[in-house]
Amino acid sequence: MKKIGILGSTGSIGTQTLDIVRENQELKVTALAVDSNIELLERQVREFLPNLVCVYREEKAIQFRDRIKDLPVKVVTGMEGLIACATESEADTQVTAMVGMIGIQPTIEAIHAGKNIALANKETLVTAGHIIMPLVKEKGVTLLPVDSEHSAIFQSLNGEDKKKAHKILLTASGGPFRGMKLSELHDKQPKDALKHPNWAMGQKITIDSATMVNKGLEVMEAAWLFDMSLDAIQVVVHPQSIIHSMVEYVDGSIIAQLGVPDMKLPIQYALFYPTRKPLLQGERVDFFKLRQLTFEAPDLDTFFGLRLAYEAGHLGGSMPTVYNAANEWAVAEFLKGHIEFLMIPTLIEKAMQQHKLINNPSLKEILNTEQETYDFVRGFTESVL
Amino acid sequence: MKKIGILGSTGSIGTQTLDIVRENQELKVTALAVDSNIELLERQVREFLPNLVCVYREEKAIQFRDRIKDLPVKVVTGMEGLIACATESEADTQVTAMVGMIGIQPTIEAIHAGKNIALANKETLVTAGHIIMPLVKEKGVTLLPVDSEHSAIFQSLNGEDKKKAHKILLTASGGPFRGMKLSELHDKQPKDALKHPNWAMGQKITIDSATMVNKGLEVMEAAWLFDMSLDAIQVVVHPQSIIHSMVEYVDGSIIAQLGVPDMKLPIQYALFYPTRKPLLQGERVDFFKLRQLTFEAPDLDTFFGLRLAYEAGHLGGSMPTVYNAANEWAVAEFLKGHIEFLMIPTLIEKAMQQHKLINNPSLKEILNTEQETYDFVRGFTESVL
Numbered sequence: 001m002k003k004i005g006i007l008g009s010t011g012s013i014g015t016q017t018l019d020i021v022r023e024n025q026e027l028k029v030t031a032l033a034v035d036s037n038i039e040l041l042e043r044q045v046r047e048f049l050p051n052l053v054c055v056y057r058e059e060k061a062i063q064f065r066d067r068i069k070d071l072p073v074k075v076v077t078g079m080e081g082l083i084a085c086a087t088e089s090e091a092d093t094q095v096t097a098m099v100g101m102i103g104i105q106p107t108i109e110a111i112h113a114g115k116n117i118a119l120a121n122k123e124t125l126v127t128a129g130h131i132i133m134p135l136v137k138e139k140g141v142t143l144l145p146v147d148s149e150h151s152a153i154f155q156s157l158n159g160e161d162k163k164k165a166h167k168i169l170l171t172a173s174g175g176p177f178r179g180m181k182l183s184e185l186h187d188k189q190p191k192d193a194l195k196h197p198n199w200a201m202g203q204k205i206t207i208d209s210a211t212m213v214n215k216g217l218e219v220m221e222a223a224w225l226f227d228m229s230l231d232a233i234q235v236v237v238h239p240q241s242i243i244h245s246m247v248e249y250v251d252g253s254i255i256a257q258l259g260v261p262d263m264k265l266p267i268q269y270a271l272f273y274p275t276r277k278p279l280l281q282g283e284r285v286d287f288f289k290l291r292q293l294t295f296e297a298p299d300l301d302t303f304f305g306l307r308l309a310y311e312a313g314h315l316g317g318s319m320p321t322v323y324n325a326a327n328e329w330a331v332a333e334f335l336k337g338h339i340e341f342l343m344i345p346t347l348i349e350k351a352m353q354q355h356k357l358i359n360n361p362s363l364k365e366i367l368n369t370e371q372e373t374y375d376f377v378r379g380f381t382e383s384v385l
Numbered sequence: 386m387k388k389i390g391i392l393g394s395t396g397s398i399g400t401q402t403l404d405i406v407r408e409n410q411e412l413k414v415t416a417l418a419v420d421s422n423i424e425l426l427e428r429q430v431r432e433f434l435p436n437l438v439c440v441y442r443e444e445k446a447i448q449f450r451d452r453i454k455d456l457p458v459k460v461v462t463g464m465e466g467l468i469a470c471a472t473e474s475e476a477d478t479q480v481t482a483m484v485g486m487i488g489i490q491p492t493i494e495a496i497h498a499g500k501n502i503a504l505a506n507k508e509t510l511v512t513a514g515h516i517i518m519p520l521v522k523e524k525g526v527t528l529l530p531v532d533s534e535h536s537a538i539f540q541s542l543n544g545e546d547k548k549k550a551h552k553i554l555l556t557a558s559g560g561p562f563r564g565m566k567l568s569e570l571h572d573k574q575p576k577d578a579l580k581h582p583n584w585a586m587g588q589k590i591t592i593d594s595a596t597m598v599n600k601g602l603e604v605m606e607a608a609w610l611f612d613m614s615l616d617a618i619q620v621v622v623h624p625q626s627i628i629h630s631m632v633e634y635v636d637g638s639i640i641a642q643l644g645v646p647d648m649k650l651p652i653q654y655a656l657f658y659p660t661r662k663p664l665l666q667g668e669r670v671d672f673f674k675l676r677q678l679t680f681e682a683p684d685l686d687t688f689f690g691l692r693l694a695y696e697a698g699h700l701g702g703s704m705p706t707v708y709n710a711a712n713e714w715a716v717a718e719f720l721k722g723h724i725e726f727l728m729i730p731t732l733i734e735k736a737m738q739q740h741k742l743i744n745n746p747s748l749k750e751i752l753n754t755e756q757e758t759y760d761f762v763r764g765f766t767e768s769v770l
Contacts (some may be wrong), residue, residue: 155640159544164661169672236672246643251664253650255540257637258631265638276549279636287554287621287680295672 002271003090005031005050005105005115007082008097012202013120013146013263017095018044020268022259023280031088031150033081033098038064043194045073050087054081056102082106087113093271095146096121099204100328101321101370104128108363111135111143118270120146122217127321127366129224134263144270149218150225151266152244152257157226158274160249168222169246169254171238172298173198175209178239182302188341190334194258198241198261207331211344212298216309217327220320223313230313235306237296242285260285305345306351318358318369325373326351339381347377387656390416390435390476390500392467392491393483395425397587398505398531398648400697402480403429405653408665412656416473418466418483418491423449430458437473439466443489448686467491472498478656480531481506483629484589485713486706486755489513493748496520496528503655505531507602512706512751514609528610529655534603537629537642537652542611542660545634552612554631554639555603556623557683558583560594563624567687575719583626583646592716596729597683601694605705608698615698620691622681627670645670690730693737703743703754710758711736724766732762 004021008014009032033054034041045053045068054076055061061077068075076084079102086094086106093116096107105123108131110117117124117136125132136143145151149170157165176195177185193210194203201209209213219233236246244266246256259265260283268279288364300307305327314322330344339347350374358365389406393399394417406412418439419426430438430453430571439461440446446462453460461469466488471479471491478501481492488506493516497503502521504510510517530536534555542550555706561580562570575657578595579588586594593599604618621631629651631641644650645668685692689713697708715729724732743750 120468155638161659161661238672243641248669249661250671251650251653252644252647252667253540253654253661254643254670256628256641256643258641259637262637265636268636269638274546276546276634276636276638282637284633284637286640287623288682291680293677293678293680295676297673 001028002026003028003030003092004118004271005029005033005085005088005091005094006097007033007086007094007103008099008120009044010034010037011097011099012200013095013097013267015040016263017097017267017271020264020271021048029088031085033085035098036060040127042067044079045071049073051090052076052085054085056082061127065117077104082150083109086110087115088295091115093118095267096124097146099202101127101367104363104366108132111139111141114139114141116142116144118144118146118267122147122221123324125221125224126217126324127370128363130227130360131177131363133224142274145225146263146270147218147221148236148261148263148266149245150222151269153222153247154228155257155269156245156247156255160247160255162226164250165226165228166232166250168226168228168233169236169248170215170218170222170233171236171241171243171245172212172215173209173241174237174239174296174298177210177214178237180302182342186193186340186342187301188233190337193341195332197239199263201263202247204328204331206380207334207344208327211305211339212303213305213327213339213345213348214310215298216312217324219309220313230310235298237298238293240290240293242290242293258285282323303345305348308345308348312352315357316359318361318365319355321361321366322351322355323348323371326377327371329377333381339385343381347380350380351377386413387411387478388413388415388476389656390414390418390470390473390479392418392471392479392481392488393457393506394429395419395422396482396484398480398482398652399586400425401648402482402652402656403433405649405656406433409662412522415475416470416670418470420483421445423452423536427452430456434458434525437461437470439495441467449702464490468494471495472500476500478503480652480656481509483530485586486512486709486752489748489751492517493520496524496526499524499526501527503529503531503652505652507532507606508709509763510606510609511602511709512755513748514605515745516748518609529658530610531648531651531655532603532606533646533648533651534630535607536654538607538632540642541630541632541640545632545640546578547611547750550611550613550632550636551617551635552633553607553611553618554621555600555607555618556621556626556628556630557597557600558594559622559624559681559683562595563622565687567727569666570687571727575722578719578726582624584648586648588720589716592719592729593712595726596690597688598690598694598712598729598733600683601691601697602709604694605698615695618647620683622683623678625675625678627675627678631649643670688730690733693730693733697737701744702740703746704737704740706751706754707736707740707758708733710755711762714759714762718766724770728766732765735765736762
């Protein structure tokens with residue numbers, strides 16, 4: 001029996017993780033954490049009966065306790081509650097599927113508590129890779145990527161000598177605006193940006209796909225996960241999202257992982273690694289229906305958020321936090337209809353330009369940088385609107 | 386220092402193997418065997434100074450001894466000589482790159498002598514897989530595929546639990562006549578069939594690509610090498626020859642190996658496995674130049690030699706020998722301009738129809754079946770011409 005906690009259980013990754021738990025008797029859920037969606041959480045708690053539940057927003061936590069008072073489930077709240085879930089004593093693996101930088105602290109605490117991590121929260125490594133990776137090594141826990149691209153890279157490195165990896169080819173669908181130029185993007189609305197061609201995902205990541213900032217975060221994440229230099233990570237636009245990523249070795253041989261665009265595959269792979277289990281109800285790639293896979297170079301002039309990610313990654317230190325925080329704030333404002341689409345990468349650029357780099361930042365400095373970046377982009381936006 | 390023998394050193398695989406030896410100080414050639422090309426062999430012997438050389442044709446062996454009498458190299462001949470090369474005492478690996486069923490006996494003797502095998506002779510496993518595979522296990526030697534497709538499958542299985550492999554996707558370029566119908570094929574000449582779109586290979590295998598009999602042999606070979614049922618091996622026509630083959634696992638995940646069409650890559654991989662070494666002078670895949678990879682189902686009505694391979698493989702026993710021998714004879718006659726292109730698969734079909742199956746044939750029975758098949762197809766051809 002494998003016992004897991006899910007931090008972010010009502011999101012896209014969280015609900016798909018629970019689908020897998022439902023299909024596998026060997027999995028048991030011991031902790032669930034959510035931001036505020038207590039309607040869905042109640043159904044999850046009644047079905048999976050975890051030991052511990054965190055509702056991050058306090059007023060929702062109070063309502064939730066009332067909803068499930070017939071059950072022997074403890075309800076906690078706030079960052080303290082989130083950390084309690086992340087370190088819940090029975091769990092051996094934590095699926096970190098919350099959106100945003102809120103995931104960093106609970107992930108660090110989970111590693112300290114000896115939990116293996118199924119990582120679905122990009123921000124953790126992007127902003128705190130220099131803290132997380134040495135800690136993973138020190139504590140001897142396993143950190144497995146859940147993102148489809150990083151899972152593909154991990155699978156393509158499986159059984160190989162990592163030192164012989166020459167280049168990572170990180171594939172990108174290109175999002176709904178692939179092929180468009182800057183002049184076509186400025187009036188794009190949330191409803192346009194939310195139409196992802198291949199993947200059904202949460203709102204934040206879908207907007208990040210449209211700007212290609214998502215790919216930028218993935219490049220920085222891959223550098224930490226696989227100990228590769230940023231320049232050895234090449235983004236390849238591949239609109240069909242069938243090749244999930246590739247690794248090129250020193251001999252020119254390329255190993256790739258392919259599959260239908262279905263997050264259940266990398267989630268299940270991370271939960272059962274190194275065992276592959278049949279994916280129930282999963283579709284399979286049919287090459288005769290597919291007929292072609294295409295490839296193109298990313299347009300870094302139009303999708304300049306991706307170019308900025310390489311810059312932030314090269315600068316390192318606190319700069320990736322600025323990149324990420326500016327994006328996080330901008331996407332939320334764009335979704336509310338407050339700013340234009342192209343303001344997202346513009347705000348990232350402005351925030352990076354004004355930031356005074358901190359090398360090797362502590363967790364406190366990372367969280368301060370996040371807050372300062374929020375304040376800056378809010379002020380900047382108010383000044384131009 | 387790794388010491389290798391090359392059986393078939395003047396052919397396409399043999400000369401490319403020597404290119405790799407030339408670039409790698411850690412490799413030494415201790416034995417070379419050829420059929421009759423003593424001009425090229427002389428240059429090879431003077432450059433690589435092996436201990437032992439076999440010239441299969443006796444009259445050529447006599448001429449060859451005279452050519453290199455200034456060198457301390459022993460020259461042997463015939464099947465006895467070929468076996469002496471295959472078991473040469475210093476070699477730890479034999480590259481079996483001769484064309485045709487002549488490779489079986491030396492390969493068996495090499496395994497008996499404890500040599501590892503870098504297998505580039507398809508006929509060995511197609512006709513005698515039931516003898517070779519248990520022998521490899523018994524003697525504890527390593528059998529590594531050199532064929533690009535089988536090397537790709539091997540690389541895609543690397544680090545994985547083989548029992549979780551669900552399907553092999555064996556790619557095929559489709560050859561120079563891809564997309565044509567039977568009516569377009571009957572008047573094809575050797576010069577047409579020898580124009581392979583992607584690969585520079587020997588004449589026999591190039592004709593086998595045009596008929597897709599090569600893919601049929603590869604399907605049977607893969608079944609032995611990877612212990613998979615024929616029905617779990619699917620041929621996927623992929624005209625660009627960039628994906629060299631794939632393995633689909635029980636979870637729907639597919640691992641693929643890609644590279645430019647260059648046999649040096651799988652040869653070097655087999656010689657240095659499990660170490661990947663930089664491929665000097667090797668080209669690399671450029672996805673932005675490539676732009677697309679396409680896939681289609683094989684046309685088993687037109688390329689019915691491929692359909693017959695599945696039939697021969699399912700029947701097993703001596704039938705794959707009939708398939709292979711009929712093809713070997715027919716290709717030689719086609720290259721001489723004696724028979725039409727479509728007579729190649731037709732002769733295979735006729736030979737299979739008249740053959741009385743021997744289950745679990747001994748090496749003697751395999752070689753008898755080969756001779757009987759040659760006699761039958763010769764007689765049949767004479768009766769219809």
